[in-house]
Structures are given as C-alpha cells and as structure tokens.
Amino acid sequence: MRHVLSVLVENEPGVLSRVVGLFSGRGFNIETLNVGPTQEEGLSLMTITTSGDEGIIEQIVKQLRKLVTVVKVVDLTHLHSVEREMVLIKVNAEDAGRAEVLRIVDIFRCKVVDVGHDALTLEITGDQNKIKAIVNLLQRFGIKELARTGTVALRRSMQMD
Amino acid sequence: MEQTGAQILLECLFRENVDAIFGFPGGAVIDIYHHLPSYPALRHYLVRHEQGAIHAADGYARATGRVGVCLVTSGPGATNTVTGIATAYMDSIPVVILTGQVPTPLIGNDAFQEVDIVGISRPCVKHNYLVKDVRDLAWIIKQAFYLARTGRPGPVLVDLPKDILQAKTVPNYPESITMRSYNPHLEPNRRQLRKVAGLLQDCKRPLFYSGGGVISAGASEELTWLSRNLGIPVTSTLMGLGAFPGDDPLWLGMLGMHGTYAANMAVGHTDLLLAVGARFDDRVTGKVSSFAPAAKVVHIDVDPTSIRKNVNVDVPIVADCRLALKGLRDEIMACAEETDWPAKYRPWLEQVQTWQRDHPLQYVFSEEPIKPQFVVEKIYALTKGEAIITTEVGQNQMWAAQFSRFHRPRTFLTSGGLGTMGYGFPAAIGAQVAFPDKLVIDIAGDGSIQMNIQEMATAVSYNIPVKIVILNNGYLGMVRQWQELFYNKNYCATCMHANPDFVKLAEAYGATGFRVTRAGDVEDILKQAFAAPGPVIVDVIVAQEENVYPMVPAGAALTDMLLV
Ligand SMILES: Cc1ncc(C[n+]2csc(CCOP(=O)(O)OP(=O)(O)O)c2C)c(N)n1
Ligand SMILES: [Mg+2]
Numbered sequence: 001m002r003h004v005l006s007v008l009v010e011n012e013p014g015v016l017s018r019v020v021g022l023f024s025g026r027g028f029n030i031e032t033l034n035v036g037p038t039q040e041e042g043l044s045l046m047t048i049t050t051s052g053d054e055g056i057i058e059q060i061v062k063q064l065r066k067l068v069t070v071v072k073v074v075d076l077t078h079l080h081s082v083e084r085e086m087v088l089i090k091v092n093a094e095d096a097g098r099a100e101v102l103r104i105v106d107i108f109r110c111k112v113v114d115v116g117h118d119a120l121t122l123e124i125t126g127d128q129n130k131i132k133a134i135v136n137l138l139q140r141f142g143i144k145e146l147a148r149t150g151t152v153a154l155r156r157s158m159q160m161d
Numbered sequence: 162m163e164q165t166g167a168q169i170l171l172e173c174l175f176r177e178n179v180d181a182i183f184g185f186p187g188g189a190v191i192d193i194y195h196h197l198p199s200y201p202a203l204r205h206y207l208v209r210h211e212q213g214a215i216h217a218a219d220g221y222a223r224a225t226g227r228v229g230v231c232l233v234t235s236g237p238g239a240t241n242t243v244t245g246i247a248t249a250y251m252d253s254i255p256v257v258i259l260t261g262q263v264p265t266p267l268i269g270n271d272a273f274q275e276v277d278i279v280g281i282s283r284p285c286v287k288h289n290y291l292v293k294d295v296r297d298l299a300w301i302i303k304q305a306f307y308l309a310r311t312g313r314p315g316p317v318l319v320d321l322p323k324d325i326l327q328a329k330t331v332p333n334y335p336e337s338i339t340m341r342s343y344n345p346h347l348e349p350n351r352r353q354l355r356k357v358a359g360l361l362q363d364c365k366r367p368l369f370y371s372g373g374g375v376i377s378a379g380a381s382e383e384l385t386w387l388s389r390n391l392g393i394p395v396t397s398t399l400m401g402l403g404a405f406p407g408d409d410p411l412w413l414g415m416l417g418m419h420g421t422y423a424a425n426m427a428v429g430h431t432d433l434l435l436a437v438g439a440r441f442d443d444r445v446t447g448k449v450s451s452f453a454p455a456a457k458v459v460h461i462d463v464d465p466t467s468i469r470k471n472v473n474v475d476v477p478i479v480a481d482c483r484l485a486l487k488g489l490r491d492e493i494m495a496c497a498e499e500t501d502w503p504a505k506y507r508p509w510l511e512q513v514q515t516w517q518r519d520h521p522l523q524y525v526f527s528e529e530p531i532k533p534q535f536v537v538e539k540i541y542a543l544t545k546g547e548a549i550i551t552t553e554v555g556q557n558q559m560w561a562a563q564f565s566r567f568h569r570p571r572t573f574l575t576s577g578g579l580g581t582m583g584y585g586f587p588a589a590i591g592a593q594v595a596f597p598d599k600l601v602i603d604i605a606g607d608g609s610i611q612m613n614i615q616e617m618a619t620a621v622s623y624n625i626p627v628k629i630v631i632l633n634n635g636y637l638g639m640v641r642q643w644q645e646l647f648y649n650k651n652y653c654a655t656c657m658h659a660n661p662d663f664v665k666l667a668e669a670y671g672a673t674g675f676r677v678t679r680a681g682d683v684e685d686i687l688k689q690a691f692a693a694p695g696p697v698i699v700d701v702i703v704a705q706e707e708n709v710y711p712m713v714p715a716g717a718a719l720t721d722m723l724l725v
Contacts, residue, residue: 068288
C-alpha cells in the first residue's frame with residue numbers, strides 16, 4: 001500500500017544522503033521524494049511516498065526516526081491530509097490538436113506557462129488521481145517532456161475520527 | 162585565549178576523561194600529534210595498522226563500558242578503519258573515530274589522500290560529522306561522545322580537515338548537550354510491564370533470551386535477580402555471554418546455530434519468551450517461523466527498530482534494559498499474588514535440566530591430536546572466569562563461547578554481528594590497556610590471527626601482556642566445516658598452507674612463543690604462558706577436522722540440531 005511520510009529534518013548538508021541511503025541500504029522503496037526549507041530556520045521538510053506492507057512501513061518510520069538528524073516523522077496515510085503534486089508537461093499541440101489541448105487545460109483548470117509553434121507547456125497541480133487522469137488524456141497528443149515535483153502533503157487542521 | 166582546532170580537539174578529549182587513544186599518524190593529523198605531548202593524560206598507543214586502532218578502541222570500550230577513541234589520518238588511514246567501524250556498529254559499541262581530512266578548499270578535488278569517509282562510513286555509523294568551521298569543533302566532539310554512549314550505543318566518526326585543525330578561535334566548551342532530534346526513550350511503560358507480570362502468572366514455561374543490550378545497559382544484576390527469584394532459566398546470544406553467571410543452575414548456555422541442546426530445545430518449547438536486549442538475528446533464530454513457536458514474546462530493547470523487525474512481538478517495551486527489568490521487578494513485588502514462583506515453574510525447570518543432562522556439550526578427547534575444546538576447558542579451569550577473553554572468528558570463537566564460562570559482563574569480547582576475523586588480538590590489546598593487571602587472553606584461529614598479527618609490535622613496544630592462544634587446525638576451520646557438511650568436502654581455498662611458525666614469529670617480534678602438541682602438556686604450558694611477563698603466543702596444534710557441535714544448519718529450525 002502507498003504511504004505518504006512527512007519527515008522533518010535538521011537542515012545539515014548530509015541529511016538527504018542519510019535518508020536516501022537508509023532506503024537504498026535496507027531495500028526500501030521510494031516512489032517520490034520532495035525536500036524544501038520550512039518556516040523555521042534550520043529545519044527542512046521531506047515528503048516521501050513509499051509502499052510496503054504494514055511491517056515494512058513500521059520499519060521505515062522507525063528507521064527514519066532513528067537517524068540522528070531526523071526531528072519528526074508522521075505517516076499521513078491514516079490521517080486527514082491534503083496532498084498535491086505539481087507537474088510541468090510539454091505536449092504536442094499542432095493545428096487541430098491545439099484547440100483540444102486548450103480545452104483540456106480549461107476543464108482541468110491547469111495553466112499554459114509556455115507557448116511554442118507546435119507545443120504547449122502546461123502546469124498542473126493536483127492530487128495523484130487528477131494528475132494521472134490528465135497525463136492519460138494528453139498521451140494521445142504526444143507528451144514531449146514531463147517534470148514532476150513529487151508529492152507534498154500536510155496534515156489537515158481538522159482531524160475527524 | 163585563542164586555540165587551534167588541534168588544541169581544542171585535545172582539550173575536548175581531556176574533558177571527556179579520555180585516557181587512551183589508539184592511533185596512527187599521517188599528514189592530515191600531524192597538528193593533533195604536534196600538540197599531543199602537552200596532554201600526558203591522553204595516553205597514545207601507536208598501532209601498526211589502522212584496523213588495529215579501531216578494534217583496540219572497540220575492545221577498550223567493550224571491556225570498560227566507556228567510549229573508545231581512535232585517531233587516524235585521511236584517505237587510506239580512514240578507509241583502513243571501515244571494517245572496525247562496521248564491527249562496532251553491528252555490536253553497538255561506543256567508539257569515537259577521529260579522521261584527518263584534506264583542507265576544506267581541496268575537498269571534492271580528488272586531492273592527495275582525500276576520501277569521502279563521511280559518505281563511506283554513513284551506513285555503518287550511528288552518526289558522523291564533517292567539521293567545516295573551527296567554532297563548531299567543541300560542540301561536535303561533545304555531541305559525538307554523547308551520541309556514542311547513550312541510547313543504543315555505537316560508533317561516531319568526526320572528519321577533521323587540516324585547515325580546521327590549524328584555524329584559531331576562542332573556544333567555548335559546552336557543559337551539556339540537548340538535541341531536539343535525538344532523545345532516546347529510556348523509561349519503560351508501566352502498563353506494558355504490568356502485562357508482562359500478568360503473562361508470568363499465566364505461563365508455565367518462561368525463558369529469558371538475553372543479548373548484548375543487557376551488557377551495554379548494565380542490567381546483569383536485574384536479570385540475575387529476576388531469574389533467580391522467579392526460577393526462570395536463562396539463555397543468551399553470543400553477545401550476551403557474561404551477563405548471567407555461567408555457573409548458575411538456571412544457565413542454559415548460548416542459543417542459536419551453535420547453541421546448546423538445552424537452550425535450543427527450551428526455545429522450541431517455551432510459552433513465554435522474555436527477550437531482553439537481543440535482536441533476533443538469523444544466527445540466533447534459525448528458521449524464523451519455527452522460532453519459539455509456542456511462545457508469547459516480550460521484547461525489551463532501547464532501539465525501537467529492533468522490535469518487530471524479524472519476529473512478531475506480543476508485548477513490546479522500548480526502554481533501557483536495566484530500567485525495564487528493574488521496573489518489572491517492582492511490578493512483580495507490588496501486585497503479584499504468586500509467592501512461590503520457582504515452585505510454579507519447577508516442572509519446566511526439571512524438563513530443561515533433563516535436556517541438559519541428556520545432551521551436554523561434548524567432544525571426544527584425544528591425547529594427540531589435541532582437541533580444541535579441551536584447550537578452552539583448560540583455559541577456563543585455570544582462569545575461573547577471572548580473565549577477559551577475546552576471540553577471533555570461526556570455530557575458535559564458537560568453542561570459546563561454548564566451553565568457557567563467563568560470570569561477569571564485559572569479560573567476553575567477540576565480534577558477533579559482523580564476524581570480523583582479526584578482531585580478537587587488537588581488541589585484547591584495548592582491553593589490556595584498560596585493565597593492565599588483568600589476564601587478557603585472545604582465543605584465536607590460525608587464519609584469523611594473521612589478519613592483524615602486526616599488532617604484536619604494538620603489544621611488545623608498550624609491553625601489553627596479552628596472551629594469544631591459537632587453536633591451530635591448519636584450516637579456515639569454520640568454512641571447512643561448512644564445506645564438509647554441505648559442499649561434499651570440497652575443501653577449496655580453506656587449507657592454510659604455509660602457515661608461519663607462530664613461535665618464531667612471536668620471537669621475531671620480541672614476544673614469547675610456546676608450542677603444544679600433546680593434551681598432557683596443555684595445562685603446564687598455559688600456566689607458563691599466563692605467568693610470563695609480556696605478550697605471548699601459544700601455538701596449540703589441534704585436530705584438523707574437528708567440528709563445532711551442536712549445529713543448526715542455516716535456515717533450519719533450532720530444534721533440528723546436528724549433534725556430536
Ligand atoms: C575478515 C573475514 N573474512 C572472511 C571471513 C569468513 N570466515 C569466517 S570463519 C573463517 C575461518 C577462520 O579461520 P581460523 O581463524 O583459522 O578459525 P577456525 O575456524 O579454524 O577456528 C572465515 C574465513 C570472516 N569471518 N572475516
Ligand atoms: Mg583455523
């Protein structure tokens with residue numbers, strides 16, 4: 001099962017390789033990984049999506065907590081959380097196709113961020129389902145390039161149970 | 162007043178009460194060596210290979226419970242310590258490794274003797290640091306020692322670029338450490354302890370399975386009290402030997418691949434397994450699904466990752482082993498209705514003792530060739546558990562564990578998790594440095610001893626009177642045993658052709674050498690060796706194809722043992 005882990009770390013130079021090395025060294029799997037600074041100086045937040053059975057996820061969480069530079073690990077999977085990913089897609093958009101691509105842009109409320117003679121670059125933000133859906137739809141026009149940020153996520157303020 | 166990085170480092174070591182440094186110099190650390198004579202309290206032991214330095218620091222740490230310190234230069238000096246760092250990591254031993262590094266402006270340039278030791282060592286240290294500013298040095302060293310010895314102990318490496326060692330600042334030595342990202346959980350949860358007390362009341366066949374964590378937490382007394390007052394038999398891992406008195410009637414011996422029949426049978430039949438400071442390693446469990454199949458499992462460990470890593474646990478307790486066992490004792494005293502625990506478990510104990518009687522550890526004696534087990538028995542008979550025993554790796558290590566008995570923690574030093582050949586001799590040097598008046602014996606194999614034999618020069622030059630007893634079977638015996646049993650006796654690359662004359666080798670180094678070939682001479686020669694003033698090698702020519710039994714083939718259930 002897919003899990004989204006929110007990992008708060010001390011922002012020291014080796015921290016990314018400590019985390020990544022832990023996953024590769026112990027044979028855990030990383031689907032996406034995103035890192036950036038937080039509002040607090042000296043702390044960065046990593047969002048890692050991974051998969052495995054309960055036992056594996058429990059080990060991943062514990063092993064992450066054991067790293068000396070990791071401050072906090074939260075498995076967002078069983079909490080109410082918001083989850084987003086941003087994707088830039090350069091898609092073929094010639095003649096007839098162009099209008100249709102623009103229609104999809106409209107329906108999915110994405111943005112056109114670069115325009116060329118025969119291609120458009122789109123910015124799409126959404127959860128995994130939305131991104132999967134739009135990538136699927138655009139496939140038939142021919143996707144030239146694609147860059148994804150990986151999932152970022154935060155716990156919702158209101159947790160219902 | 163301003164001080165250089167090198168001076169600050171030494172001052173930090175002094176403040177940590179370091180009294181021994183095992184090291185080897187080089188260009189990147191000359192500044193440290195330059196100032197070392199101003200700190201006579203920091204006794205430096207010049208080894209002959211950096212692997213010797215890290216194992217000696219490790220042996221010092223295991224024997225004392227204090228942090229061992231190792232100092233080496235950049236590049237090859239640093240990489241030579243890696244095996245020893247991994248050894249300490251696998252066995253949770255507190256050591257601080259100080260490595261030189263090229264000056265910061267050169268880092269990343271493939272400079273002379275540059276190596277990314279922080280990157281190389283990352284998977285086998287508890288934590289590591291590259292010092293980039295001399296103003297950070299004092300707190301980094303403070304943290305390094307704190308991390309090494311607290312929680313689940315382990316090696317911590319500090320990489321020291323040469324320009325940082327030369328840079329000057331007015332140092333500020335921190336008195337204490339707080340880290341928001343590191344807070345080991347030490348206090349046991351009372352509710353969980355109460356559950357254990359309840360399980361003790363409900364069970365009929367409890368068993369303590371104790372590990373190295375009992376030793377690192379200093380929990381031997383608590384373990385012994387519980388075992389004796391409740392009448393619960395104890396088995397332990399290789400790492401746990403010494404935590405429980407080896408002459409106690411409740412002691413079953415080691416469990417696992419080369420565990421005793423009684424210990425392995427007890428695991429097979431227990432209905433309450435009390436795992437304390439152990440981690441269910443594959444050499445201990447054999448086939449995991451048949452390990453303690455009838456038991457509820459209580460697991461006490463300071464490291465949450467150890468719990469439920471390999472087996473399911475009914476009552477997990479993340480805590481310091483000593484605090485947890487103490488808490489359990491209080492719980493039992495406070496709320497249990499049971500008054501005569503030993504009577505409650507007596508039928509179980511009788512069963513266990515029957516297993517012990519039916520299949521004790523045994524071997525067939527012969528006058529010539531000498532049986533290696535006989536030599537270990539003699540060592541024990543002469544030392545009565547008063548010596549510190551280290552081992553190399555292989556059959557010698559298993560026989561040392563089986564046929565000697567250990568009565569106190571920190572008297573049996575062996576590379577358990579990594580199984581590092583060449584560990585025993587330098588570790589013995591480290592232990593002897595910590596306890597100059599104790600008898601320190603390395604029970605060695607003819608293969609392993611050659612991996613760090615160069616440290617004989619260290620032992621001779623500081624007159625460190627370690628006694629090495631080589632169980633010389635002319636083979637990489639443990640590998641040969643596997644070839645015999647599982648590979649049709651295809652003894653490829655395990656015969657030690659052209660072993661040196663170990664007696665002459667000892668003499669060449671300026672040490673003393675003895676050779677024994679007949680069982681009748683063993684006791685006398687060992688006595689002479691132990692009484693001799695300096696370092697000694699005793700070369701005991703033993704039966705070449707003797708095997709270690711019992712043996713649980715890899716992946717088999719613990720109760721499926723091959724016996725003598
Ligand atoms: C550094 C290292 N290399 C290889 C091994 C694999 N190995 C395990 S036991 C053993 C044989 C050791 O031979 P010896 O020291 O003579 O001990 P014996 O088993 O004969 O008592 C070997 C090669 C190891 N444990 N460590
Ligand atoms: Mg041998």
